Amino acid sequence: MADPAPDLPPLREVIARHGLSASKALGQNFLFDEQLLDRIAAIPGDLQDRAVLEIGPGPGGLTRALLRAGARVTAIEMDSRCLPALAELGEAYPGQLRVMQGDALKMNHAELMGEPFAVLSNLPYNVGTALFVRWLGGEAWPPEWTSLTLMFQQEVAQRIVASPGSSAYGRLAVLAQWRGAAKLAMKVHRSAFTPPPKVMSAIVHVTPADMPGGVSARVLERVTEAAFGQRRKMLRQSLKGMPGAVDALDTLGIDPQRRAETLSVDEFVSLARALSC
Structure with missing residues (x-):
């Protein structure tokens, strides 16, 4: 039987204590609703003892849900202001959380993880598409990641799952669907975030499939x-x-x-x- 989750202070309290605020320059928007975060963490299935990569955890809202689900989380965070809050979370879940400070776009995620891993992230809006294209690219296939569960602006999410002939269909849809299965897993209202973004959000779930032969x-x-x-x-x-x-x-x-x-x-x-x- 899994150990009970530690009794953590509310995330709003942690943010207030550390004097944190969402950085517009880093594309940050914080999620506080634990039930919503648990639903997001459940999208890829059972995470017990699975390796999970999270990009841009901020103060650790989704990170908490992943840890509650039993995942072994590697979190990459650029904002040094968030590191003390994440360190407290690591102390509450010994051995389950590794935090790396830096730019996720400049890191080799497969080397960093060293084993097959799921990706779950409330992606910072300013790097989300670039990371997504990178995870889908490369000649080596299947990839080291077992699934991608990613929060995007709803418009971007719809472009990823779009069908031919629709106005949303474009490069992202082709890159996501040519050797993977992409679906819109959940819509998230802008009011769920602090501060609320100007647009609605949605979560896309992608699983890799066989790569067609003879294609670069x-x-x-x-x-x-x-x-x-x-x-x-x-x-x-x-x-x-x-x-x-x-x-x-x-x-x-x-x-x-x-x-x-x-x-x-x-x-x-x-x-x-x-x-x-």
Whole structure:
């Protein structure tokens, strides 16, 4: 039977005691609702004794929920103001929390974790998309992460799970869905945060799938960047800067007069495969 959770002071009290406030420059918005945080921590399934990476824990709201769920958490935090509050949390859960100060974009997460890990984060808005694209990129597959459970602005979350033909469908959807399964797991009202952001938020859950053979992730990134960079133009125009791309459309039977948002993920993968050869 698991040990009972330690009796911790309310997070608002911890923040007040340490004189913390959300930094707009760091894209911070704090969550205090423990029931909501427990629901977020439950999205990837049982976390008992699982390795979890959390980016931008702030004062530790989601971190508390992950620790309550039995996870072994590595938290990367850039804001030195939050370190004392996180240190107190580590003392309350001996051996379960490791805090690293620094920029998550500059760290090798697989090396840092050293074992398969789940990612759960209320991502700072200013680095969320860059981290997401990085986790989905790279030629090595399957990745070291077993799932990504990430808070985004709702607009970004909808772009990740969008279907072809919709206005939200774009590069993020293709990169998320070509070798993974992405779903919108939960919407979070702006009033749940302190301070409330100007937009609604949502949580996306991604699990890795098999990677289609003969495809370079870098080529797919370049193709989608070019195609959606000029999404109102026909493919023959948006892809003309990529050697061989327009000829590949003809070979694959893809009408060059179509626009990027009409292509399925499989069609983008086929195009990238043709250009990877």
